[in-house]
Amino acid sequence: xxxxxxxxxxxxxxxxxxxxxxxxxxxxxxxxxxxxxxxxxxxxxxxxxxxxxxxxxxxxxxxxxxxxxxxxxxxxxxxxxxxxxxxxxxxxxxxxxxxxxxxxxxxxxxxxxxxxxxxxxxxxxxxxxxxxxxxxxxxxxxxxxxxxxxxxxxxxxxxxxxxxxxxxxxxxxxxxxxxxxxxxxxxxxxxxxxxxxxxxxxxxxxxxxxxxxxxxxxxxxxxxxxxxxxxxxxxxxxxxxxxxxxxxxxxxxxxxxxxxxxxxxxxxxxxxxxxxxxxxxxxxxxxxxxxxxxxxxxxxxxxxxxxxxxxxxxxxxxxxxxxxxxxxxxxxxxxxxxxxxxxxxxxxxxxxxxxxxxxxxxxxxxxxxxxxxxxxxxxxxxxxxxxxxxxxxxxxxxxxxxxxxxxxxxxxxxxxxxxxxxxxxxxxxxxxxxxxxxxxxxxxxxxxxxxxxxxxxxxxxxxxxxxxxxxxxxxxxxxxxxxxxxxx
Numbered sequence: 230x231x232x233x234x235x236x237x238x239x240x241x242x243x244x245x246x247x248x249x250x251x252x253x254x255x256x257x258x259x260x261x262x263x264x265x266x267x268x269x270x271x272x273x274x275x276x277x278x279x280x281x282x283x284x285x286x287x288x289x290x291x292x293x294x295x296x297x298x299x300x301x302x303x304x305x306x307x308x309x310x311x312x313x314x315x316x317x318x319x320x321x322x323x324x325x326x327x328x329x330x331x332x333x334x335x336x337x338x339x340x341x342x343x344x345x346x347x348x349x350x351x352x353x354x355x356x357x358x359x360x361x362x363x364x365x366x367x368x369x370x371x372x373x374x375x376x377x378x379x380x381x382x383x384x385x386x387x388x389x390x391x392x393x394x395x396x397x398x399x400x401x402x403x404x405x406x407x408x409x410x411x412x413x414x415x416x417x418x419x420x421x422x423x424x425x426x427x428x429x430x431x432x433x434x435x436x437x438x439x440x441x442x443x444x445x446x447x448x449x450x451x452x453x454x455x456x457x458x459x460x461x462x463x464x465x466x467x468x469x470x471x472x473x474x475x476x477x478x479x480x481x482x483x484x485x486x487x488x489x490x491x492x493x494x495x496x497x498x499x500x501x502x503x504x505x506x507x508x509x510x511x512x513x514x515x516x517x518x519x520x521x522x523x524x525x526x527x528x529x530x531x532x533x534x535x536x537x538x539x540x541x542x543x544x545x546x547x548x549x550x551x552x553x554x555x556x557x558x559x560x561x562x563x564x565x566x567x568x569x570x571x572x573x574x575x576x577x578x579x580x581x582x583x584x585x586x587x588x589x590x591x592x593x594x595x596x597x598x599x600x601x602x603x604x605x606x607x608x609x610x611x612x613x614x615x616x617x618x619x620x621x622x623x624x625x626x627x628x629x630x631x632x633x634x635x636x637x638x639x640x641x642x643x644x645x646x647x648x649x650x651x652x653x654x655x656x657x658x659x660x661x662x663x664x665x666x667x668x669x670x671x672x673x674x675x676x677x678x679x680x681x682x683x684x685x686x687x688x689x690x691x692x693x694x695x696x697x698x699x700x701x702x703x704x705x706x707x708x709x710x711x712x713x714x715x716x717x
Contacts, residue, residue, distance in 0.1 A: 230260065232351050233361055235267040236324070240365035243317055248293040253363070254278070255289040271349065275313070277306035317347065321385045321407050324371060325350040325400070328378025329709075336397050341404050359705040360593070369455060375707060376677065376686035388413045421681040423460040423536065427674040429584075429637030429655025430469040432504060433485060434478035441659030441671050441695055442485070448693045448701070452675070453493055460680070462495040463533075465540070467637035467655050468502025468584030498531055501546045502584040502637060503554065529564045536680055537576055539568070541631065543583040545616055554585035554638075555617040561625050568629065578683045580633040585616040587623055587636065590643045590654050593690075593704060596670075626650070633685055642672045642690045644706040651708060653688055660695045669695045670702075684710065 230238070241250040255261060265278050277295060289298055295307035323346055327333045331354045341348065355378070364372065367389045371382035377393040381403055384390075390413055392403060406412040431445075432438045456462070470485075471478040486497045531540040541564055545554035568574060616622060626634060627650065634652045642656035656672030675689040685708055692702040 230263050232267075232353050233359060235264060236349055236351070237361055237363070237365055237368060238264060239268070239271075239273075240322075240368060241363060243314055244322075244367075245365060246314065249363070251293050252290055255281075255286050258283040258286045261286055275309075277304075277310055318386070319345075321346045321383055321412070323348045323407075324368075324382045326371060326375075326378045326380050326382060327351055327354050328375075328380070329355050330379055333379045333394075334397060337400065342408060346404070346407060355707060358707075360702070361704075362702050364701075364703050366455075369703075372689075372703070372705060373455070373677070375705060376679075383407065383412055390416065392417055418457060418459070419679075420459050421679050422457065422686075423463070423678045423680060424456055425463045425465060425676045425678060425685075427465045427467060427635050427653055427655045427676065428658040429467040429673075430502065430504075430640050430657045431466075431485070431659045432469055432472040432657070433481045433659070434472040434475070438472065438659035441657075444660070444693055444695055444697075445658055445671055445673070446488075448671075448673075448691065449493065452691070458494075460535075462493050464489050464495055464497045465582055465635050466497065466499035467582055467635050468500050468546075469504040469637060470499055470502070471505050474505055496533075498540055498542070498582065500542050500582045500584055501544055503546055506546050529560075530567050532571070532577075536678070537578060537683060538678075539571070539574075539577045539579050541568075541579060541581040543581055543622070545583045545585040548617070553615070553617060554583075556583070556622050557618065558621070561622070565629070578633075579629060579631045580635065581626055581631045582635045583616075583622075584636060585619075585638050586654060587616055587619045587634070587652065588645070588647070589615075590639050590641045590645075592641055592643075623647075642674060642692075642704075644674075644688045644690070651685065651688075656690070656692075671695060684708070 238253060242254050254264060261278065261281060268275060268278060281289065285298070285302075288301075289295070292298065295304075295310060299305060299307050325334050325337065325348065327350075333354075334350050334352060337350065339348070355375070359372070359375070361372075367384045367387070368382075370384075370389050371380075371391055374380060374382075374391045374393070377391070380391055380393040381400060382389065382391045383403070392399075394400065403412065406415070426449075431442070433442065453462070464486075466486075470482045486499070489495050489497050529542055531542060532538075533540070543556055543564070544560065545556050547560060548555035548557050568579075571577070627648065632650055634650060635655065636652070637655040639654060640657040641654060643654040645652050645654075653674055653676070655674060656670075658671055658673045660669055660671040670692040672690060672692045675691060677686045678684070679686055687708055688706045690704040690706075692704075694701060
């Protein structure tokens with residue numbers, strides 16, 4: 230476990246009381262040992278952590294509280310635990326976040342009022358992706374500002390605030406505001422930031438996905454209230470909105486998109502997937518597909534004048550059979566002609582949406598890998614579903630300076646960088662294809678876009694457990710601009 234995991238474990242244990250939080254601490258004796266060492270570094274002494282032996286750890290995990298343990302061993306851990314929680318809730322919880330800079334907090338002066346503050350310092354710089362299991366809900370507000378780290382995050386009760394730091398000495402200013410009880414009166418908010426959500430492979434129209442849709446909508450409702458609303462939220466749906474394009478499913482897809490627009494005051498853009506044009510294994514190139522294409526309004530590009538962004542909508546289902554897609558030179562030429570008709574094209578950021586994937590994908594480590602994905606035959610199966618002309622399409626996108634590509638199809642959320650291009654693969658937004666132990670996850674991607682820089686800053690992959698047995702997970706990919714890169 231890293232610093233983020235251990236600190237998050239602590240916050241859930243103390244401020245998010247419940248059986249899941251309790252079981253997370255005592256899930257294994259090895260994990261308890263790591264937590265114990267971390268608490269010692271923070272100068273926190275829990276008898277109900279430090280004095281627990283291996284066989285007792287398993288008892289606590291099963292019982293999910295201290296009551297059974299106190300009865301068996303004549304201890305008073307239940308009261309000690311709740312007494313500590315009451316005391317900590319009276320304090321300001323402060324997290325110093327180092328960001329990309331090494332040794333930023335080396336000169337931090339630890340002289341502060343310990344009676345009213347608890348200070349944690351994340352010294353590890355952001356050299357790799359951040360992945361958290363069950364992120365404490367207030368800490369998400371700090372993570373949403375990860376592109377502005379190093380910084381200081383402060384919370385008390387349900388109030389929280391983040392301030393970026395240019396110098397370690399600025400911390401004393403915020404400590405003074407805490408002592409004067411004014412820390413939540415000042416807010417730093419960027420008016421240049423806008424959020425995009427990528428959904429994919431919802432497969433609306435089956436009983437399983439109908440249940441997943443309920444979990445997805447609940448997750449959206451929770452997320453939406455956490456985000457600032459300086460600009461319109463934009464949804465990008467990268468295919469397989471329906472499981473099969475019959476009339477019933479088309480109406481369900483229409484209701485779903487209208488709900489996104491109405492409830493979240495959002496804009497919705499989507500492209501076709503193979504399931505949007507296939508009925509019982511048949512690629513209906515005429516009658517059924519004509520309906521769907523008409524439903525899509527036949528647009529190849531979508532311009533956001535306020536964002537200075539152009540969305541290139543590539544239909545990868547126009548050629549190829551069943552799950553294998555192909556774009557073709559004719560469509561690319563049509564899109565190119567449309568782009569050339571736009572005045573001052575060089576002032577826009579170009580992003581592309583399609584359904585089929587351009588390169589192999591890798592699942593996150595915590596997800597199960599099917600046996601056939603480990604074998605040579607798995608590679609053959611993967612290639613049969615890949616875009617036939619993937620290399621030609623990638624070359625075309627690079628030639629036209631498309632910096633961001635969104636796709637779906639494989640039900641595997643993944644973010645990779647190829648050259649100067651970021652490629653976002655959407656998972657299954659109503660569940661399917663991502664499993665861990667007894668859990669099954671739906672997923673979607675959240676991206677922050679800076680309108681001034683005309684660049685995406687990061688991608689959050691949210692995993693939500695359909696069974697609700699597990700907490701949700703989040704993986705964060707920070708987009709780092711190289712010195713020789715130019716944002717468009």
